Amino acid sequence: WNEIIELFRAGMPLRKHRCRFKSYERCFKASEAVDCLHELLGSNQNFGPEVTRHQTVKLLKKFLKNHVIEDIKGRWGKEDFEDDGHLYRFPPSSPLKSYPKKPSYGKEVIKFPDWNEMKAGSSQEHIAVKSIAMNSEMWYKRHSIAIGEVPACKLVFRRELTQTNIEEIWKSMTLSRLQKVLGLDSLDEVLDTKLVNSKHIVQNVYNVNKQGIVTLEDKSKELPHWILSAMKCLANWPSCSDLKQPTYSGFERDVFKTIADYFGQMKEPLLTFHFFDIFVSVLGLLQKPSKAVEALQMSCLLLPPENRKRLQLLVRMMARISLNQDLPPLSESVRTRSLMVQVFSRCILCSKDEIDLDELLATKLVSFLMDNYQEILSVPSALKSSIEDHVVHLQRVQIRHAGADSGAALPPPSFCHQITAGEFEYQRATGSQEPLAALLEEIVMNKEISVKDKKKKLKQFQKSYPEVYRVRFPSPETEAMLFPEKTKQKPPLLMWALKKPFQPFHRTRSFRM
Numbered sequence: 001w002n003e004i005i006e007l008f009r010a011g012m013p014l015r016k017h018r019c020r021f022k023s024y025e026r027c028f029k030a031s032e033a034v035d036c037l038h039e040l041l042g043s044n045q046n047f048g049p050e051v052t053r054h055q056t057v058k059l060l061k062k063f064l065k066n067h068v069i070e071d072i073k074g075r076w077g078k079e080d081f082e083d084d085g086h087l088y089r090f091p092p093s094s095p096l097k098s099y100p101k102k103p104s105y106g107k108e109v110i111k112f113p114d115w116n117e118m119k120a121g122s123s124q125e126h127i128a129v130k131s132i133a134m135n136s137e138m139w140y141k142r143h144s145i146a147i148g149e150v151p152a153c154k155l156v157f158r159r160e161l162t163q164t165n166i167e168e169i170w171k172s173m174t175l176s177r178l179q180k181v182l183g184l185d186s187l188d189e190v191l192d193t194k195l196v197n198s199k200h201i202v203q204n205v206y207n208v209n210k211q212g213i214v215t216l217e218d219k220s221k222e223l224p225h226w227i228l229s230a231m232k233c234l235a236n237w238p239s240c241s242d243l244k245q246p247t248y249s250g251f252e253r254d255v256f257k258t259i260a261d262y263f264g265q266m267k268e269p270l271l272t273f274h275f276f277d278i279f280v281s282v283l284g285l286l287q288k289p290s291k292a293v294e295a296l297q298m299s300c301l302l303l304p305p306e307n308r309k310r311l312q313l314l315v316r317m318m319a320r321i322s323l324n325q326d327l328p329p330l331s332e333s334v335r336t337r338s339l340m341v342q343v344f345s346r347c348i349l350c351s352k353d354e355i356d357l358d359e360l361l362a363t364k365l366v367s368f369l370m371d372n373y374q375e376i377l378s379v380p381s382a383l384k385s386s387i388e389d390h391v392v393h394l395q396r397v398q399i400r401h402a403g404a405d406s407g408a409a410l411p412p413p414s415f416c417h418q419i420t421a422g423e424f425e426y427q428r429a430t431g432s433q434e435p436l437a438a439l440l441e442e443i444v445m446n447k448e449i450s451v452k453d454k455k456k457k458l459k460q461f462q463k464s465y466p467e468v469y470r471v472r473f474p475s476p477e478t479e480a481m482l483f484p485e486k487t488k489q490k491p492p493l494l495m496w497a498l499k500k501p502f503q504p505f506h507r508t509r510s511f512r513m
Contacts, residue, residue: 167198
């Protein structure tokens with residue numbers, strides 16, 4: 001919004017105009033504003049040449065309503081702007097405003113579930129992560145390999161994961177990857193993670209046919225048969241096997257109007273109101289197509305299965321119609337591709353609350369979706385492989401070192417909580433240095449190892465943890481006390497050993513006062 005206003009104010013030519021025998025300085029005609037703004041939107045990377053003149057007029061109506069422009073008599077607040085010769089001007093006050101943001105949903109962290117404690121039917125929103133209590137003995141066992149000693153170990157079988165566990169893994173890892181691709185510190189501003197249904201993600205990945213289209217468990221949510229027949233007819237024109245060839249002119253336009261009317265009467269877009277912000281945030285990645293495709297792949301996995309299936313069928317039909325040279329024109333004035341975008345963009349993406357650039361955002365996203373629909377609406381293979389490998393790893397036999405608490409299970413991976421600098425310093429001092437100091441003291445007091453091995457381990461410890469080592473041995477004297485030297489009787493020195501070879505005399509310059 002602010003970017004377009006600034007470009008429009010900077011690029012719109014202002015000059016003197018006459019109206020009803022009176023002159024007005026620094027103003028412009030409505031048609032001139034449409035020409036200027038349409039050219040600016042077409043050359044802007046966030047919108048592009050797909051923007052129509054009609055959409056430009058609708059945006060100028062929003063400008064007049066929000067006092068970005070006013071007529072020459074200072075009137076504004078209504079959307080009565082038309083593409084004609086009326087005169088308008090810029091108001092003296094700044095029309096810039098902040099982009100509306102969704103309220104923060106709190107800094108709740110997405111976590112993996114604790115398989116050992118989670119029960120069937122328990123809430124998936126608050127999942128506790130069990131931590132392991134570290135002591136000096138466990139630290140010693142974990143660092144013993146680096147120090148030079150391999151401890152005894154035993155095999156531990158993990159419990160079998162339930163379907164609920166696997167669904168939560170898919171949700172956690174999908175959202176984590178999506179956040180990384182979008183380059184966001186948190187998804188809170190663009191997505192309420194409570195609204196993400198983990199069952200939907202798993203169904204969208206595994207319940208698919210040979211063409212990759214989602215198969216629904218609830219058949220009542222399928223598209224009506226007559227709509228599927230109509231879509232198939234236009235997508236495969238003219239070789240449609242279900243219907244006989246039409247016998248009257250304009251048959252294909254009537255079929256298209258039937259499809260458009262059906263999708264136009266939906267109460268909610270296919271990408272849903274809840275996920276509007278997450279899809280809009282992908283627009284910033286369109287300059288990097290591979291990143292945008294990956295972000296849209298994972299965003300579409302969050303959709304309800306019935307929405308994802310309808311989106312797959314609709315976008316595939318739109319792409320095929322746009323590329324079909326045998327299909328007669330569906331409009332006299334608009335190209336087929338532009339017609340597809342104009343008719344179906346709002347039934348694919350729109351916000352619950354009217355936003356000024358809502359239609360332009362939907363147009364931009366739907367155009368990119370049509371060009372890359374086969375890859376975007378398929379299951380991301382890299383994500384699927386990584387999650388399946390992680391699940392197999394959790395179900396695999398684990399190795400546990402002897403000396404660790406037999407009842408303590410290794411904690412499942414979890415996401416980090418953001419903490420303050422003071423908390424970090426405290427945790428670094430109490431959570432790391434104390435066990436390390438205990439480990440160092442255990443090495444020092446161990447009388448079962450030789451002096452040579454003890455020196456070797458201390459040297460390795462000093463190299464790995466110099467701060468902890470410096471606290472225990474602040475000076476070389478304290479370190480030397482650990483290894484007292486044995487007194488040995490030295491042999492008498494020989495006089496000839498003290499003699500040095502002859503060195504020539506070097507005369508130095510003296511300064512006398």
